[in-house]
Amino acid sequence: MVISNGATCVITLLSYVLADDGDVFLISSPFYTVLDHDVNVLTKNSLVRCPLLGQEKGEFSLHVDSYKHGYEKAQLDGLRVRGIIIVNPGNPVGDIYDERTLMPILEFAAEKQLHVIVDEIYALSTFTTLHEPFQSILSYKHLPDPKRTHFVWAFSKDFSMSGVRVGVLYSSIEVCMIASKVNFSFLPSGAVQGLMMSLLSDKEWTNRYVRTNKERLTEKFYSVKKQLELMSDGRIKVYEAQAGLFIWADFGLYLNEKSFDEELKLFNMIFDAGLYITCGKILGCNEPGWFRLIFSVKDSWIEEGLIRLKTALNKYEFNT
Numbered sequence: 001m002v003i004s005n006g007a008t009c010v011i012t013l014l015s016y017v018l019a020d021d022g023d024v025f026l027i028s029s030p031f032y033t034v035l036d037h038d039v040n041v042l043t044k045n046s047l048v049r050c051p052l053l054g055q056e057k058g059e060f061s062l063h064v065d066s067y068k069h070g071y072e073k074a075q076l077d078g079l080r081v082r083g084i085i086i087v088n089p090g091n092p093v094g095d096i097y098d099e100r101t102l103m104p105i106l107e108f109a110a111e112k113q114l115h116v117i118v119d120e121i122y123a124l125s126t127f128t129t130l131h132e133p134f135q136s137i138l139s140y141k142h143l144p145d146p147k148r149t150h151f152v153w154a155f156s157k158d159f160s161m162s163g164v165r166v167g168v169l170y171s172s173i174e175v176c177m178i179a180s181k182v183n184f185s186f187l188p189s190g191a192v193q194g195l196m197m198s199l200l201s202d203k204e205w206t207n208r209y210v211r212t213n214k215e216r217l218t219e220k221f222y223s224v225k226k227q228l229e230l231m232s233d234g235r236i237k238v239y240e241a242q243a244g245l246f247i248w249a250d251f252g253l254y255l256n257e258k259s260f261d262e263e264l265k266l267f268n269m270i271f272d273a274g275l276y277i278t279c280g281k282i283l284g285c286n287e288p289g290w291f292r293l294i295f296s297v298k299d300s301w302i303e304e305g306l307i308r309l310k311t312a313l314n315k316y317e318f319n320t
């Protein structure tokens with residue numbers, strides 16, 4: 001195991017250790033596009049986007065075919081694919097992928113001798129409405145290629161400690177040994193590591209915290225979803241997430257025309273009204289009109305944010 005400066009540094013390390021300069025990793029899109037930077041910061045590596053399926057129908061399904069297509073396309077472009085990055089639960093969509101969904105992807109990776117980086121930074125931020133509990137890759141009884149499967153987690157999301165900068169890599173001894181050498185420059189201080197250790201040692205507190213956090217996230221997600229739907233007379237369509245800190249919503253019915261130019265115009269008006277929400281284009285969404293809103297903030301901020309959003313939507317409708 002390696003402890004580093006947040007999940008950001010763990011992914012930066014993995015990109016450096018697992019691949020050669022110029023190699024690529026496949027990733028489903030839309031996605032947390034800071035990963036474009038993370039895989040590239042110490043190397044010339046990059047990501048190839050493999051779109052989630054059914055986006056034109058408002059669906060975002062993860063399927064091995066999308067990776068197979070991305071793999072072939074990368075090869076045709078003369079790029080060497082070194083791995084796949086899976087974020088589970090996903091950001092921005094908030095879906096959870098079970099073993100049945102992930103196994104064909106893990107098997108495809110094993111067949112092509114690709115590394116698989118599994119980022120589970122939202123693993124404990126799942127909603128209480130789930131029919132089946134989230135299953136971490138660490139609990140799978142069988143992995144097609146365990147030596148090439150690398151697990152990433154951090155305190156940033158599940159413990160609301162982004163600023164504390166502690167991330168975890170769990171991988172083979174060989175990878176951890178090489179990563180540790182580079183990680184010398186990214187180590188969180190001993191004091192911070194000690195603090196995290198004492199926090200996790202209190203199992204009773206940790207379990208209670210995780211349970212309460214899940215209850216509050218679930219309640220807040222459904223409350224903000226309802227407020228957005230009411231405010232827009234159902235024109236904002238909120239995706240039914242299962243985890244995470246985000247509302248992923250389709251504002252397409254507001255757009256004068258379904259284009260990324262119009263999406264950007266709306267984004268700018270919302271920004272000018274004093275609210276920052278991320279537009280789908282920035283996150284690599286294929287369909288214009290989608291936005292990601294963070295809902296895990298104080299009630300008073302949500303209230304003010306919705307007022308600003310309404311102002312911006314009215315302005316967009318009447319001024320464009």
Ligand SMILES: Cc1ncc(COP(=O)(O)O)c(C=O)c1O
Pocket residue numbers: 005006007008009032087091119121154155156162165166167
């Ligand atoms: C999927 C994913 N991975 C990694 C990170 C970065 O985490 P950290 O703050 O621990 O570097 C984020 C942050 O938003 C994220 O959403």
